[in-house]
Amino acid sequence: MAVERMELMTVAGPTDNIEEVLRSVVLLEKVHIESSIKKAGEGSPTLCMLEEGEGEMECDIRPYSEFEDFAELEKKMTIIKGYFGIEFHVDKKLITSECTYKRCRQELEWLYSKIEPLHKEVVDKEYRLAALLEFKDSIKYTGALDVTIEELEQMKYFDFRIGTLSKEKRLKLKESYDSITAAIFHIGSSEKEEVYLAVYPDEIEEDTDKVLKSLNFHDIQIPPEIKGNPGQAIAAIDETIAMLEGEIGSLKAELEGFREEYGEELLKAYNMLLVQKQIERMKRKMAFTENFFFLTGWVPRNDKALVLESLEKADERVVVVWSRGSKAQSQSLTRPPTKLRNNWFIKPFENLVKMYGVPSYDELDPTTFLGITYMLLFGAMFGDVGQGAVLFFTGLYLALKVEKFKAYGSILTRIGASSAVFGFMYGSIFGFEHVLPALLVRPIENINFVLVSSVVFGVILLVMSFGYNIVNSIKQRNMKDGLFGRNGVTGLIFYIVLLVMIYQVLTSADILNVTVGVAMAVVLIALMVVREPLSNIIMKKRPLYHESPSQYYIESGFDIFETLMSMASNTISFIRVGAFALNHAGLFMAFLTMASLMGSPAGSAIMIIIGNIVIIALEGLIVFIQGLRLEYYELFSKYFKGEGREFDPVKMSAE
Incomplete structure (x- = not known):
């Protein structure tokens, strides 16, 4: 129905409690922040008088310069989130005065130091498990191979490869026998593939590799712990698989314990990080002296009392000055932003208005x-x-x-x-x-x-x-x-x-x-x-x-x-x-x-x-x-x- 009336709020306060003051501003979600550098230059006597009250003779107004990079912390939080399999959501109720950003950061760093090694170990063991299962699946049809892995590995002048070919490539392999300087043994069959053992002299390994690649020969990697003939290898593999599955289960149970114990703390840290990122953005628009900060922002007139109460609750030492929107605009301090106020029936049409443009502060809401x-x-x-x-x-x-x-x-x-x-x-x-x-x-x-x-x-x-x-x-x-x-x-x-x-x-x-x-x-x-x-x-x-x-x-x-x-x-x-x-x-x-x-x-x-x-x-x-x-x-x-x-x-x- 109308454009809400705005008032320009200027806040000055001691920097020793700036985090609490700015956190209250973020949680209120009622303040449109403006750059304070120009305003501080015009209102510097206020800050300078505050400085003189602290015993300072000179007043040096400057912008914020100690920028914090959240990239590494966000990366760790995303990694932990993936490990736990949880979804983050914004919840202001999790932000309390006892939960400081510094404390949340320390807890997150500690949690990451505990979880990352566990997860890395799970990944390594799952990789080994997958390799063993693949090898077992490949050699379970190699009953015709009457030789041990050790005997093949101990050959002095020859090398070997065990792998699979599709049934379509089998015929092409037969046609290529004359061009392959290697002994090719068919040692097993599955529903879709044929298993072969290739034995060849060391000096023609490169030529043999080219021929086998042209046939799409898929090598079966032999895990280093596998010994004996195929039957013995399968038995050893089954034993190793059982051991790995048990170890992986224990590690995942330990990770699950961390998730149950620290899942809420992680969500709290996520929300605290969101607040801190906004605090950092606010600081970049603020002005500072040695001991005081200067904050400028627009507040809807209807929310003025609520904002003032919240600021004074955060720090009773803050000084707050108000200027009406029309007066601030006429003095060329800054142009008020526009907040539209419409009932539920008309409000959706604000989107069509904003497609064309946002009404000026001194313009009727159309x-x-x-x-x-x-x-x-x-x-x-x-x-x-x-x-x-x-x-x-x-x-x-x-x-x-x-x-x-x-x-x-x-x-x-x-x-x-x-x-x-x-x-x-x-x-x-x-x-x-x-x-x-x-x-x-x-x-x-x-x-x-x-x-x-x-x-x-x-x-x-x-x-x-x-x-x-x-x-x-x-x-x-x-x-x-x-x-x-x-x-x-x-x-x-x-x-x-x-x-x-x-x-x-x-x-x-x-x-x-x-x-x-x-x-x-x-x-x-x-x-x-x-x-x-x-x-x-x-x-x-x-x-x-x-x-x-x-x-x-x-x-x-x-x-x-x-x-x-x-x-x-x-x-x-x-x-x-x-x-x-x-x-x-x-x-x-x-x-x-x-x-x-x-x-x-x-x-x-x-x-x-x-x-x-x-x-x-x-x-x-x-x-x-x-x-x-x-x-x-x-x-x-x-x-x-x-x-x-x-x-x-x-x-x-x-x-």
């Missing part, structure tokens, strides 16, 4: 106007009970189940409901025009009424946008645009005069005398042309022109032409509302015609379903975009600049 008018525009262009209900329930699902699209799901529920309401007015349900009675009008049967009504509705919205701009200009003390500008009072009267005169021509009505109307238009155009010097004379500002008078009047002349074109195009542009309402009905009629040509009830039903899907997905998207276009180009261009910056309080964040 969210309510956009939200209401956008629902009306969408519903008028896409009026259908059934299709609107589909959009509503789709949006409801996204809002409740898909966190990433929650905001846009909420928008979808509202425009879907608007579509359903207009569907009752049009008497349309899933495209059918003769199932429900039309409470207002059937667009396809009243084309002229629909088109004219859409233009009239557009005129009403444009007049309201003039009003928004006038109020914004009053808030910003901008007489030039608010009183004499093309979107101000003069422009509004000029627009109404033009509308009345055009209406008289089209309907032969007698509302305003033509001579009087032309005279008013000429005077209003003249006021818009001289708006800058006229407003400067009234406000007693000099110089009268920000550029040479000749250049100013040339630009103003072209500006009047642009104003006329803009008023005409903005007004006519709203005819698209009626056009899309007609298009919505006409498009379904096309699918209905195709359904009648299908030749069977089932085919007709499928075509009607396809038609509704296409209309909801394709036309729904087009209408969504066209509604935004009307809001952004026809309305926002008259009253909304969006040059503000969003209120972004310091807070715990996982990002």
Whole structure:
């Protein structure tokens, strides 16, 4: 409904308790931090007096320079998190005065020193276990090998390799026997592979390796502890596997014990790290003397008492000074951020406003106007009970189940409901025009009424946008645009005069005398042309022109032409509302015609379903975009600049 009022908070306090003060600011999540270096220069007497009270004769104001790197600690925390298999989450309740960052860091370092060796040992043993299982699986079919591993390893002039080939490569191996200077023994078979023993002289090892690689020969690595023939090796492997599995189980049980005992402490350390990272970011925007710190930030006026209470609770020695947002802005200290305050029904439309820009602190929040008018525009262009209900329930699902699209799901529920309401007015349900009675009008049967009504509705919205701009200009003390500008009072009267005169021509009505109307238009155009010097004379500002008078009047002349074109195009542009309402009905009629040509009830039903899907997905998207276009180009261009910056309080964040 409005932009929240802000106050600029400046805090000075002793550095010996800075961590506690800044932690309270982070946990409050109510303070938008500003750079304090410039402000400290302007308010340095306060800090200097504090320093003199401590016996210091000189006051040296400086930025924060002792930066802390959290990369190594975050890496260790991520490693431990992976070992424990737990998920971190932000929880402010875990941050207590007893839990300091220094203590959490020490505990984390200790925990890492205990867990890392255990995990490394588990990985090593699991690697050995996997190698043994692979070897066992490979040699269990080598019953034909009547030789021990030791005998093969003790060969003086020969070397050997045991490996597998796919059954397809077996034939290729036979074809290559003549080119291989090695003895190849088939020693076993499995379902998919054949096991071979290759014995070859040492001096041709390289040539043999090339041939075997060309056959995709997969070597079986023999663990060093394996001895004897295949039968004896399998028995030894089984014994070693059992031993390794027992050792791995014991190590994992020990790790599980650490997880149960220190899992909560790890989560606490994670949250403390999030707080400390924000504290470090805050320090980089603060100013310091030898013994004191200086903090500047914006606070919503409604949260002022809560913030002050929290700061004094953290350290009763802090000095807090407040400046109202408008006063701070007029003194050029800093521009207040914008925090929008809207009820639950309108709040989702803040996302559409922010896509265009954030309202300035001294600018009206357009969210309510956009939200209401956008629902009306969408519903008028896409009026259908059934299709609107589909959009509503789709949006409801996204809002409740898909966190990433929650905001846009909420928008979808509202425009879907608007579509359903207009569907009752049009008497349309899933495209059918003769199932429900039309409470207002059937667009396809009243084309002229629909088109004219859409233009009239557009005129009403444009007049309201003039009003928004006038109020914004009053808030910003901008007489030039608010009183004499093309979107101000003069422009509004000029627009109404033009509308009345055009209406008289089209309907032969007698509302305003033509001579009087032309005279008013000429005077209003003249006021818009001289708006800058006229407003400067009234406000007693000099110089009268920000550029040479000749250049100013040339630009103003072209500006009047642009104003006329803009008023005409903005007004006519709203005819698209009626056009899309007609298009919505006409498009379904096309699918209905195709359904009648299908030749069977089932085919007709499928075509009607396809038609509704296409209309909801394709036309729904087009209408969504066209509604935004009307809001952004026809309305926002008259009253909304969006040059503000969003209120972004310091807070715990996982990002």
